[in-house]
Structures are given as structure tokens and as C-alpha cells.
Amino acid sequence: MRNAICTFCGNACDDIEFDGFVGKNLCPLGEAKFSAKQRIEGPVVNGERVSYEEAIDRAVEILVNAKRPLLYGFASTVNEAIRLGVILAEKLGGIYDQCSSVCHAPSTLAMIEEGIPGGTLGQAKNRADVVVFWGCNPVEAHPRHPSRYSVMAKGFLTKGRQYRHVIVVDVRKTATAYLATEFYQVKPGYDYAIFSALRSIINGHEDAVPDEVGGVSREKLKEFADILVNGKYGVIFYGLGLTHTRGSDRSVENLVKLVQTLNRHTRYIIQPMRGHFNVVGASAVAAWEAGYEYAIDFSRGHSRFFPSEFTAVEALIRRDCDAALIIASDPAAHFPKRAVERLTEIPVIQIDPHPNITTLIADIVIPSALVGIEAEGTIYRMDGIPLRVKKFKETEYWSDYEILKLMLDKVIRLKGE
Amino acid sequence: MVDVIVITGRTTEQGVSIDEKLTDEYTKAVALCEMNEEDMKAINVKEGDRVKVKTDSGEVVLFAKKAVIKDLELPEGVVFIPMGPYANQVVGRSNGSGTPQFKGIRGSVEATHENIKPVEELLKVVK
Amino acid sequence: MALQIKNGIVVDPKNGISGEKMDIFIKDGKIVEEVKKNCRVIDATGKLVVAGGIDLHAHIAGCKINTGRAMRPEEMRFVRRKSNGLRAAVGRTLLTSPAIGYEYAKMGYTTAVDPATPSLYVIHTHEELDSIPIIDKATLPLFGNWHQVMRYSADKDIEKLKSFVAWVLERTKGYGVKLVNPGGVEAWMYGGNVHTLDDAVPGFGVTPREIITSLIAAVEELNLPHSAHIHCNNLGMPGNYETTMETIKLAKGFENRDRQVLHVTHVQFNAYTGSSWRDIGSGAEEIAKLVNRIESVTIDMGQPIFGHATTMTADCPWQFELHKLAKAKWCNRDIELETGGGIVPYVYRAKNAVNSVQWATGLELGLLVDADKIAISTDYPNGGPFNSYPYIATLLMSKKFRDEEMKKAHPYIEKATSLPSIDAERTIEDIVKMTRVTPARVLGMKNKGHLGTGADGDVAVYDINPMDYNSSNFQAILKALKNPLYTIKSGEIVVKDGDVVSEVWGRTYWVDVRDKTTTELIERDLEEYFNYYTVNRENYGVEERWLQNPLRVMAG
Structure with missing residues (x-):
């Protein structure tokens, strides 16, 4: 299989060659x-091996009889299955939540306040x-990001590493910091103050900035602001550190406000x-x-x-x-x-290809086909670009889509709607 | 005992073993507390010794690991735990955003002779 | 089962029927001459019977509207329907996918076209289209700032451009060619814009004029069912009507027997006189005269509705201006090698002079342009919700209603627009043209917009008698148009008495013109070009089997 899509991280690299055993470009x-x-x-239901149909029957029984079931996960499956998950939550009057709520949900909250001036990864490659x-x-966390999209990528306008100024800001000198032109080490928890300082400098209010902010001197911050403003096209990638x-x-x-300011001088996204390939x-x-x-309740x-x-x-x-x-x-x-403690108290149904720690506390475990190897469907890369992951291995395992489809059909039948 | 700020996050080893969480490799990858050399000296532990991390949310026993580059990698007073069931014993609640505070949690580290708990015990499986 | 709509008063302008009492029969999803047995009968005695409505320009699917939803949870607190039998539906002006299908059906519409998809994101667009129940749909990929299009336009290489258009339409399962601020979005990548048809696009040595005429030429030579569909340069700016007039004139060099050669969209936003926000006025009269004179151009209104809206367009530089102007939150997405997009929430205020001019300008266009050449639209959700079409139609039909509504608007419109002096009232037949016949012809959808034999079995029945109604009783007109007695999609009753009663799934139209050209012409260019994408060529685009219900259209 050529041009397979890797279903690990948000890079969703689409140039994987895989012969069923060994992969290239991974x-x-x-x-x-x-x-x-x-x-x-x-x-498996309560430790006993059963058929898919029976496991799904028992799962539906639990879900339909629950007052407010939680449907959680979804970041590592395909959109077709996610859609059924949302509809299932709606029909059950439960809660739909997904892995964003423990990673980038604050980015959604920031977008609700200010929007997100963004772009595709190809913009970093071609222009930044x-x-x-x-x-x-x-x-x-995204090992091929620097070579495919950002630091070393060869674009049509920006042709490689030597044409890019690479800045890393972190509380510790990470492996990524070794790729940087400049590394700014900041004190944990001072990002907000540093953004404010940079905004002040760029807006011409340098005098309002104290001698040191979050472990970085005013001189260093000025130098940083200069690099930002002098870029023709800049891309700021940020992570869970924020x-x-x-x-x-x-x-x-x-x-976001810093980027809005920068766009009044030059172009930034x-x-x-x-994290996950389809979060x-x-x-x-x-x-x-x-x-x-995310964080959607359907109880009404x-x-x-x-x-x-x-x-x-x-x-x-709660x-x-x-x-x-x-x-x-x-x-x-x-x-x-404390959240895990509650999970150990209530009936848990798990759908996953691999045994993991949730398996240890699940009452019903339904194995599924591996997305992108044994099951196909649509996924969105970190910049939202949709890609179709492929199926290139036959399997006896049901896909997430097939499992959820039967569950939804049964729930609709039982609920009479 | 030293006061520290706890941060948690991804590592390559944690990522590589993420689909095999019920193996020793995974436990080895995540039951770690990376520390600055000075902090290790202060509580008198060496790489591979056990330490107990405590925060308002809980406590956990981990293997100490020395940060490779002093100060730059982890300044004094900051420790790093790979994301996973061990780190989650000490992470905080959300401040209303719904997303728990996984980084920047105030706590302390001390030397201990207690054992590293297996994952099953962390879960306190009552079922 | 077959369906008979009995004794209705049929208005079917395309077939020369303007208010005749007759029966309509539907079998196997199509209009037929007659069905004798096994036929369900709907009594429509004295009621208006027309073809299902068609929206030729509404941003109903894809990364733009969906980013808008995520950015504006405040829009979603409006609950339209709970999950009982069908799906729950929420949204004020931004709607969820189920709500979009239901709301169209609830006003007698059965087809809608998404007018702007970045090709790189087209899988997403199709996923959302496939999640919209009831209606038929299609999507138009964006071409006006695509590097390859600009290169071929600079080289005046129409053969390669044709090959490229055919390749894109096949890869995207797209329906036609859309241009948004041609050249301007590329200039935005370094913070600029283009301001006239003759500004050079930075880095490409090509002008908007050349991009537009090259794409019209390619579309015409490929004989696509739908013409080039353009969002003009300078959208939103005072004085922009001149650029719009110049753009319209570009159509003069082309001819097509069946349809226009250029569709200029949401013209209201491109129809302002003046040199600043202080002296802005309406250029609608002049534009209307020009459009009525030039055979080969059609337009749609882009009517703003007082109240909330969410602007979303590929016109990134304008969206950045609006973000600064409205001091509102702003999403932007620069899309590698192809286009971009921006989203800014907006409120049209009746008390605001500029917003009132916009409102009046849209209505002027709706009253002054021939009904054969203009379609009703709000450029959803830019001007406001599409389910305000009954309101727009009623404004156009009733001078009295307009007078009432004008009282709410800023008095500046008396000075800056001609709306107060227009006494004309649209007839029901005009409205049927502007919501059915014209959009169907503009889109080249021959089986839509009429009730002749073989047409799609999409019908709406309204509680109004076209031969006997009073235009000053606007409440009755509005109520009738807002609450169809029946909406029938492919022969199935989906709405009864203004509420959705069942769900069917429509088709997605796409155009295949690969037989009119060959990809060989651009093979080497594509290979080179994919070095700069972050997606491999093999993973670019959509396969037909991924779509729920595709309908492939071969060009004539």
C-alpha cells in the first residue's frame, strides 16, 4: 500500500508505504x-466471551436503562463512526464528549472569545x-512535523531551513528547542503575561513593560518582538503547554490577540x-x-x-x-x-482495538478493527484538512462504524423513535 | 522534601507504548519523575531511586530520572511526569474550563522506600 | 406510492402556466402526465401549487460554516426541534445540518447549492452535505485565487485551464466554477488586496480581469451546466458598484444559447456608490439597468436581514477589514496554493445608516431587475438566515409591507437609495421565477424549477390563491409562504402544515466533463505542483463511492 495515512498523531502523514508488516516513512x-x-x-461481557451481537445487545440494555449515559472518546476513530456516536448520544439523552476536553478544549473557548486566525500546514511549508x-x-509528540511542514520543509517560496527563523518558547529545553534559532525559557504559568508584554512592545508601549516578565528580560522580549514583526509570513504553533x-x-x-496585532503589521497565523489523528x-x-x-448534553x-x-x-x-x-x-x-474513581463505580462499555487501562474496569469490551489499517473512513488532520484513511488488511473484527450502527439501530427500536 | 511545580506531558517512549498499556514497557515509560540534579541532591536520591510526589490532589510513587541538561531542561523546582495513570494521581481539577490542570501544579517531592504500585492497584479495582 | 395533487392553482412559468386549476401527478419521484391507480390524493383546491424552491447560493456546508458554529455557541441556544422521531435541530441563523434540511423544507424549498468550497477541504463539504436531510444539493469549488488558474490565465492557456477545471470538478465532485475576489485572496497572503480589475496579483503578473475572462472562456468551451459564478472584487466597499459594472461587462464577449455566461452573486454587497461610509449610497438602479440590458448575465440579491448574521467568505482581506470595523471576533484560514476563508459575526441594525442602505439596496435590486435575471438570496449566513426568504418575497410583493418595514430603517435611505420611490409590486409569478425558474436555469438544472412531465417530483403547496389575493394584506402572504401546506420531495410528503413530518435523503449533483479535454495536458504541472501541497495527489479529492447519493451530470 502506497500513500497510506498514518493514524497516530495530528500530522496524519499521508505518504506511508506499508506492506502489511513493515512501513516506510514512519x-x-x-x-x-x-x-x-x-x-x-x-x-467480552463480565469476563465471558460472547458474540458481537450479544455484546451489543447487553451494551444497549445498559445504555437505554441509564438515566444519563456518558459517550466519550472518538478522537481515534473516523468521522462516519463519530457521527453515529453523536446521534446515539442524542437518542439516549446522554452526554457526548471527546478527547479535546482534556487537551485543546481551551483553544475552542479562546476561539469563542476571539476567533482563530489560522491556516493550513502548507502555508508554513510554502511561505513561513x-x-x-x-x-x-x-x-x-509530532515527530515528522518539522521535516514535513515547518522547520525544514521545502516550500515554493520558502525553500528550506536556512530561510526560516525558528523560535521555541518553553519552560524546559525540549528536544524541539535544539532545532531552534532562538530558545526562550519561560517560568511555568507566565505565558499570558509574556503575550501581553509582546503586544505592548508591538503596539509601541514598550515603556509599560517591566524589566523582566516570566523569566525573560525586557531586552530579550524586544528582540523577540522584532523577529516577529520582521517576518513576512509567520506561523505560531502552540500546544498543551498553554x-x-x-x-x-x-x-x-x-x-490570538497577539496574532491579531501582528496581522496589522504583517501576516501571521x-x-x-x-494530538490524536482525528481529534x-x-x-x-x-x-x-x-x-x-464537545461537552454536549442531550438530556433535554x-x-x-x-x-x-x-x-x-x-x-x-460530579x-x-x-x-x-x-x-x-x-x-x-x-x-x-477522581474521575477514574467514578468510572470504576458505574457500568462501562469499551470499544477499542487494544486492551488498555480502561479495559481493566470495563464490564463490556467490544474489540474493533484498526482504523487506517483494517477500517476506512474520513479523518481531519490538525489543520482540519480531511483525508480518507484506507483499509488494506482483511479482518474478522467489526469496525467502530459497524458496531455503533447496530447499537444505534437497536436503541432507536427500543426507544420507539 | 523540596517544593516543586509539577508538569506532565507526552514523551516518545510514552507514545510508542500507548497502545500497549498493560505491558512493563509502558509502566517504565510513564512511572517516572524527571528532575533537576540539584533537587535530586537536596532530597538525596539518585537516578532510579524512588520518590514520592505529593499535590493537593493526591500522591504517587515514581522512579527518579535526572534531566539530561541541568537547568535548561528542567530548572530547579520543576519536575516532569509523562502523561498517564501515574501522572494522573497528582493532576488538578479544572478551573471552570472543564479541562483539568495537567501542568503547573504546586506540590512536593521526597525520597521514599515505598513501592511503585502496579496500574491495577492505582485503579483500586473494586469490581 | 404515486401522488396526485388535486385541484390546485398551478403557477409554472417555464411551461407557460400562470394560475390554472389543474392536477399534478408524481410517480417514482418524477412529475408524470397522469396516474390512474394506486395514487394517494392531496386536496389542494384553491391553493397555490408550484415547484420546490431552489437556493443557488447558501453556505450550508463545509469548513466555513462549521468553524462558524464552533466559534458561535451563542447561535445554538435557539432550539427549533427536540429529538422526537426525527433529529433535534438547533440554531438561530447558523443552523446544524439537520436543521438546515428541515428549515428549507419548511418553506417549500427542495434544493440548495453551497457556493464556495476550498477543494482541499472538499471531503468535509461533502460529509456535511450528506448530513443535510431532504434537499438536493451541490457544491462549487473555488478557483479565483488558485495558483494554477492564475498561471494559466497569465499564459492565456485556455486549453490547459479547461483541462484543469475538468480535473478539479472530477476530483472534488463539484458542480461549477466559483470565483471570490479573484487575485485578492492571493494578495492577502502578504496582507494586501486588489482594488481594480487591472491590478496585478503579486507574484503572478496576472490581473483579476484576465482571471475572470479566462475562467469564463474555459467554462463556456467545456459547456458546463452552470456558468462562472463570481463574488466580485472590492466587496463591501463604498463605491464598489463601478467594479461590479465593469465585471458584468466582461460577459459581453461571450454567448450561450441556454443560459447566462456569468452569474454575479450577492450583488447587494457590491452595489454601493460613495467614497466613504459617510456618503455611501445605492448603485442598484444603474446595476439593474445594465443587468437588464446584457443578455448573458444573471445575479442574486444577497439581501441583508436586520438582526444577527455570520459573515463567511473566501474573501479574507475583506473579512480582516470587517473584523477591525465591527471590532468582532475573527477566524481566518489561509489555504495552501488555493484560496482562504474568513469568518466574522455581524449584526445588521435598522438604526444604522449603512446597514439600512444595504437593506434598501438589496430590495431595489429585487424590484428593478427582471425576474428572469435575479434570484432571491441572503448569501446565507452572510446577509442573514435563508428562512427569511418568505419575508423577502413578501416585501417584494407588497408595497404596504415595505412602507411598514421602511419606517423601522434609518431615514438616510430616503437620500441614499431609490427604494422609497419604487411602487412596483412583484406578482406571485415573479416570485416563482425568482425562487424556482431563474435559479434552475442559472444552475442548468433542467429537471428543476418547473412542473412539466419528467421534472423532479419536488412540489410546494401554499395557502394562497394566486388569482385572488390582496397585496396589502401582507400578513396573510407572509403566513402562507412561511407555512407551506405541503412540501413534497421526490414524491414524498416531507412537510405538512408548516412542520416536518418525515425525512428523505436528497442527491448531490456533480459535473463530469473529462470527455471534453484530457488531463495529459496538465499532467506534468500537477506533478510539480503536488511537491508544494502537504497532501499527496493520490489522497487529494473525493471518490464517488464515498458519497451517499451522488448524481453525475455530463455536460451538454
């Missing part, structure tokens, strides 16, 4: 994704002469470094089907959005849901302890 993360490893053998990585570490730390959505909002799809599909990207028969109440973590900690359907995700590994 980074270490992609190589791990494509290599053979432990699978869930078959559908200034590239900034702020609170992100692509070398470890969304997971003090200030969170407000920091991203301030970054920003791009969040999205963008898990937002987008929910937006067109239900009007919101229509969609409502309220991040501090309807995200999976908050709903679990004990607001009494059953959970987890698809293509591992909340038991990635949620704070």
Missing part, C-alpha cells in the same frame, strides 16, 4: 502504531519565514498542535450534527453546551452520569484520579 510513533501487538481477542513553537514539543497550565483558555485568547473530526462532526464541539432532547459541567471529567467527578460508553480512547489512563 516515525517511531507511527512505527509502533503499524507494528503488530496485543489485541482484544473478542467481545518565521516559525514559533510555543509550549509544544513536536520532536516527541492549554494545560495556569491561564489556559485565557492564555490562548491572549495569543496560529495553529494548535492537535479535530471529533469536534467538527459534533458541531455540524449538534452545534457544539436537544444539545446544550457547558464545559464546566458536561465535559467527561467534570460529569464523572457523579452526573450512571453509565459510560468509551470509544477509541483510554480515560482510565488519562483522566485525573
Whole structure:
């Protein structure tokens, strides 16, 4: 298979060659994704092997009898399955939430306040002469990002590394910092203040900036602002270093305002470094089907959005849901302890190709085909560009789409609508 | 004991073993506390010794790991834990945004002889 | 099962029927002469029976409207329908996909065309189109700032351009050729814009005039069902009507027996006189005269509706201006090698002089341009919601209603527009043309917009008698148009008494003209060009089998 699409990170590299065993053009993360490893053998209900149909029957029974089931995950499956997940949540009167709520949801909140001046990754490749990585570490989280899209990419106007000024801003000297022309080390939690300082300098209010902000001297900040303003076309990539730390959505909002300011002088875009290969799809599909990207409650028969109440973590900690359907995700590994505690108390249904930590607490486990290897469908890269991942291996496993389709049909039949 | 700011995040090792969470490789990749050399000296631990990280949200025992480049990689008073079930024992709640605070959590680190808990025990599987 | 719509008063201008009592039969989704047995009968005695409405320009799907939704949760608190039987539907002016299908059906519309998709994002556009229930749909890819188009236009190489257009339409499953601020979006990549038809596009040595005429030439030689469809340069700016007039005149060099050669869209936004926001006025009268005179041009209104709207367009430089002007949040997306897009929320205020001029300008166009040459539109959601079409139609039909509504607007319109002095009232037949016949002809959809044998079984029945109504009783007209007694899609009753009763799934039209040219001409260019994309050529575009219900149209 040529031009296969890697289904690991938000880069969604689409130049993978794969012969069924060995892949070419893969980074270490992609190589791990494509290599053979432990699978869930078959559908299991309370420790007992059953057929797909029976597992789905039992799952539907739990979901229909729950007062407010939580449907969570979706970032590592295809849009076609996500769409069914949203409709299923609507029909069940449950909650739809997806992995954004523990990563880039603050970016959505910032967008709600100020919008996002963005662009495609090809703009970084073809035009960018200034590239900034702020609170992100692509070398470890999106390994081929620098070579395919940003630092070393050969574009038609910006022809390679030597034509780019690369800036890394982080609290620690990450692997990515070694690629940088400039590295600014900042104190944890001071991003907001630094954005404000840069905005002040660019707006001509340098005198308002104190001698040092967040561990960076005013002189250094001036130098930084100069590099930004002198770029003809700049791209600022940012990561969880902003969304997971003090200030969170407000920091991203301030970054957006910095970019708005920069666009009054030259051209700049920003791009969040999205993690899973289809976390963008898990937002987008929910937006067109239900009007919101995440943290959606359907208990009143229509969609409502309220991040501090309807995200999976908050709903679990508040004990607001009494059953959970987890698809293509591992909340038991990635949620704070108190949210996981609630998961251990309620019936959990898991759909996933691999056994993971959620498997240990699930009552019903339904294995699924590997997206992009055994199942096809549409996914959105970190910049929203849609790609069709391929199926090139036959399998006995059902796809997420097939499992959710049967679930939805049964729910509609049981609910009589 | 030293006061620290805890940050959590992705690493290559964590990413490579993410689909094989029930293996030793994964535990090795994520039950880590990366620290500045000075902080390690202050609590008298060496690479591979066990440390206990405490925050308002909880505590967890991890292997200490020395940051390769002093100060630049991790300044004194900052520790890094790869994302995963161990890190999540100490991460904070959201401040209303719905997204938990996974980075910049105030806490402390001390040397310990307690064992690293297996994942199953972290989950306190009651079922 | 077949359907008989009995004793209605049919208005079907394309077939020369202007208010005759007759029966309409539908079988297997198409209008037929007669059905004798096994026929469900709808009694439409004394009611208006017309073809299903067609919206030729509404941003109903794709990354623009969806980014708008994500950016504006405040829009989604308006609950239209709970999930009982059908889908839940929410949205004030920005609607979810299920709500879009339902709202069109609820005003008797059965077809809508998304007028601007970046080809690189076209899979997304089709996914959303496939999530809109009931209506038939299509999408127009954006060409006006595509590097390859600008290169071929600079080289005056129409053969290569034809080959490229055919390649794009096949890859995107697109329906026609859309241009938005040709050249201006490329200039925006370094913060600029183009301001006349003869400004050079930075880096390409080509002008908007050359891009437009080259694309018209390519579309005409390929004989696509729909003509080039243009959003003119200088949108939104005072004085821009001159650029619009010049653009319209570009159509003079071309001819087509069946349809226009240039469709100029949402003309209201491009029809201003004046040199600043202080002396802005309406250029609608002059534009109307020109459009009525030139055979080969059609337009649509782009009527703004007082209240909330969300502007979204590939015209990035204008969106940045609007962001500064309205001090509103701003989304932008620069799209590699092809185009861009911007989104800014906006409110049209009746008390605002400029907004009132915009409102009046749209209506002037709707009253002064021949009904054969103009379609009703709001450029959804730029001017406002599409479900205000009944309101627009009623304004055009009733002078009394206009007078009432004008009282709410800023008095500056008396000075700056001719609307107060226009006494004309559109007839029901005119409205049927502006919402059915004209858009169908503009789009080249021969089976739509009429009720002749073989036409699509898309019918709307309204509670108004076209032979006997009173234009000053505008409340009755508005109520009738807003609440069709029936909307029938492909022979299925989808709306009864103004509410959705069942869901069907429409088709997606796309145009295949590969047999009129060969990709060999541009093969080497494509190979080179894909070095600069971040997507491989093999992964670019949409396969027909990925679409739910595609309908391939071969050009004539």
C-alpha cells in the first residue's frame, strides 16, 4: 500500500508505504502504531466471551436503562463512526464528549472569545519565514512535523531551513528547542503575561513593560518582538503547554490577540498542535450534527453546551452520569484520579482495538478493527484538512462504524423513535 | 522534601507504548519523575531511586530520572511526569474550563522506600 | 406510492402556466402526465401549487460554516426541534445540518447549492452535505485565487485551464466554477488586496480581469451546466458598484444559447456608490439597468436581514477589514496554493445608516431587475438566515409591507437609495421565477424549477390563491409562504402544515466533463505542483463511492 495515512498523531502523514508488516516513512510513533501487538481477542461481557451481537445487545440494555449515559472518546476513530456516536448520544439523552476536553478544549473557548486566525500546514511549508513553537514539543509528540511542514520543509517560496527563523518558547529545553534559532525559557504559568508584554512592545508601549516578565528580560522580549514583526509570513504553533497550565483558555485568547496585532503589521497565523489523528473530526462532526464541539448534553432532547459541567471529567467527578460508553480512547489512563474513581463505580462499555487501562474496569469490551489499517473512513488532520484513511488488511473484527450502527439501530427500536 | 511545580506531558517512549498499556514497557515509560540534579541532591536520591510526589490532589510513587541538561531542561523546582495513570494521581481539577490542570501544579517531592504500585492497584479495582 | 395533487392553482412559468386549476401527478419521484391507480390524493383546491424552491447560493456546508458554529455557541441556544422521531435541530441563523434540511423544507424549498468550497477541504463539504436531510444539493469549488488558474490565465492557456477545471470538478465532485475576489485572496497572503480589475496579483503578473475572462472562456468551451459564478472584487466597499459594472461587462464577449455566461452573486454587497461610509449610497438602479440590458448575465440579491448574521467568505482581506470595523471576533484560514476563508459575526441594525442602505439596496435590486435575471438570496449566513426568504418575497410583493418595514430603517435611505420611490409590486409569478425558474436555469438544472412531465417530483403547496389575493394584506402572504401546506420531495410528503413530518435523503449533483479535454495536458504541472501541497495527489479529492447519493451530470 502506497500513500497510506498514518493514524497516530495530528500530522496524519499521508505518504506511508506499508506492506502489511513493515512501513516506510514512519516515525517511531507511527512505527509502533503499524507494528503488530496485543489485541482484544473478542467481545467480552463480565469476563465471558460472547458474540458481537450479544455484546451489543447487553451494551444497549445498559445504555437505554441509564438515566444519563456518558459517550466519550472518538478522537481515534473516523468521522462516519463519530457521527453515529453523536446521534446515539442524542437518542439516549446522554452526554457526548471527546478527547479535546482534556487537551485543546481551551483553544475552542479562546476561539469563542476571539476567533482563530489560522491556516493550513502548507502555508508554513510554502511561505513561513518565521516559525514559533510555543509550549509544544513536536520532536516527541509530532515527530515528522518539522521535516514535513515547518522547520525544514521545502516550500515554493520558502525553500528550506536556512530561510526560516525558528523560535521555541518553553519552560524546559525540549528536544524541539535544539532545532531552534532562538530558545526562550519561560517560568511555568507566565505565558499570558509574556503575550501581553509582546503586544505592548508591538503596539509601541514598550515603556509599560517591566524589566523582566516570566523569566525573560525586557531586552530579550524586544528582540523577540522584532523577529516577529520582521517576518513576512509567520506561523505560531502552540500546544498543551498553554492549554494545560495556569491561564489556559485565557492564555490562548491572549495569543490570538497577539496574532491579531501582528496581522496589522504583517501576516501571521496560529495553529494548535492537535494530538490524536482525528481529534479535530471529533469536534467538527459534533458541531455540524449538534452545534457544539464537545461537552454536549442531550438530556433535554436537544444539545446544550457547558464545559464546566458536561465535559467527561467534570460529569464523572460530579457523579452526573450512571453509565459510560468509551470509544477509541483510554480515560482510565488519562483522566485525573477522581474521575477514574467514578468510572470504576458505574457500568462501562469499551470499544477499542487494544486492551488498555480502561479495559481493566470495563464490564463490556467490544474489540474493533484498526482504523487506517483494517477500517476506512474520513479523518481531519490538525489543520482540519480531511483525508480518507484506507483499509488494506482483511479482518474478522467489526469496525467502530459497524458496531455503533447496530447499537444505534437497536436503541432507536427500543426507544420507539 | 523540596517544593516543586509539577508538569506532565507526552514523551516518545510514552507514545510508542500507548497502545500497549498493560505491558512493563509502558509502566517504565510513564512511572517516572524527571528532575533537576540539584533537587535530586537536596532530597538525596539518585537516578532510579524512588520518590514520592505529593499535590493537593493526591500522591504517587515514581522512579527518579535526572534531566539530561541541568537547568535548561528542567530548572530547579520543576519536575516532569509523562502523561498517564501515574501522572494522573497528582493532576488538578479544572478551573471552570472543564479541562483539568495537567501542568503547573504546586506540590512536593521526597525520597521514599515505598513501592511503585502496579496500574491495577492505582485503579483500586473494586469490581 | 404515486401522488396526485388535486385541484390546485398551478403557477409554472417555464411551461407557460400562470394560475390554472389543474392536477399534478408524481410517480417514482418524477412529475408524470397522469396516474390512474394506486395514487394517494392531496386536496389542494384553491391553493397555490408550484415547484420546490431552489437556493443557488447558501453556505450550508463545509469548513466555513462549521468553524462558524464552533466559534458561535451563542447561535445554538435557539432550539427549533427536540429529538422526537426525527433529529433535534438547533440554531438561530447558523443552523446544524439537520436543521438546515428541515428549515428549507419548511418553506417549500427542495434544493440548495453551497457556493464556495476550498477543494482541499472538499471531503468535509461533502460529509456535511450528506448530513443535510431532504434537499438536493451541490457544491462549487473555488478557483479565483488558485495558483494554477492564475498561471494559466497569465499564459492565456485556455486549453490547459479547461483541462484543469475538468480535473478539479472530477476530483472534488463539484458542480461549477466559483470565483471570490479573484487575485485578492492571493494578495492577502502578504496582507494586501486588489482594488481594480487591472491590478496585478503579486507574484503572478496576472490581473483579476484576465482571471475572470479566462475562467469564463474555459467554462463556456467545456459547456458546463452552470456558468462562472463570481463574488466580485472590492466587496463591501463604498463605491464598489463601478467594479461590479465593469465585471458584468466582461460577459459581453461571450454567448450561450441556454443560459447566462456569468452569474454575479450577492450583488447587494457590491452595489454601493460613495467614497466613504459617510456618503455611501445605492448603485442598484444603474446595476439593474445594465443587468437588464446584457443578455448573458444573471445575479442574486444577497439581501441583508436586520438582526444577527455570520459573515463567511473566501474573501479574507475583506473579512480582516470587517473584523477591525465591527471590532468582532475573527477566524481566518489561509489555504495552501488555493484560496482562504474568513469568518466574522455581524449584526445588521435598522438604526444604522449603512446597514439600512444595504437593506434598501438589496430590495431595489429585487424590484428593478427582471425576474428572469435575479434570484432571491441572503448569501446565507452572510446577509442573514435563508428562512427569511418568505419575508423577502413578501416585501417584494407588497408595497404596504415595505412602507411598514421602511419606517423601522434609518431615514438616510430616503437620500441614499431609490427604494422609497419604487411602487412596483412583484406578482406571485415573479416570485416563482425568482425562487424556482431563474435559479434552475442559472444552475442548468433542467429537471428543476418547473412542473412539466419528467421534472423532479419536488412540489410546494401554499395557502394562497394566486388569482385572488390582496397585496396589502401582507400578513396573510407572509403566513402562507412561511407555512407551506405541503412540501413534497421526490414524491414524498416531507412537510405538512408548516412542520416536518418525515425525512428523505436528497442527491448531490456533480459535473463530469473529462470527455471534453484530457488531463495529459496538465499532467506534468500537477506533478510539480503536488511537491508544494502537504497532501499527496493520490489522497487529494473525493471518490464517488464515498458519497451517499451522488448524481453525475455530463455536460451538454
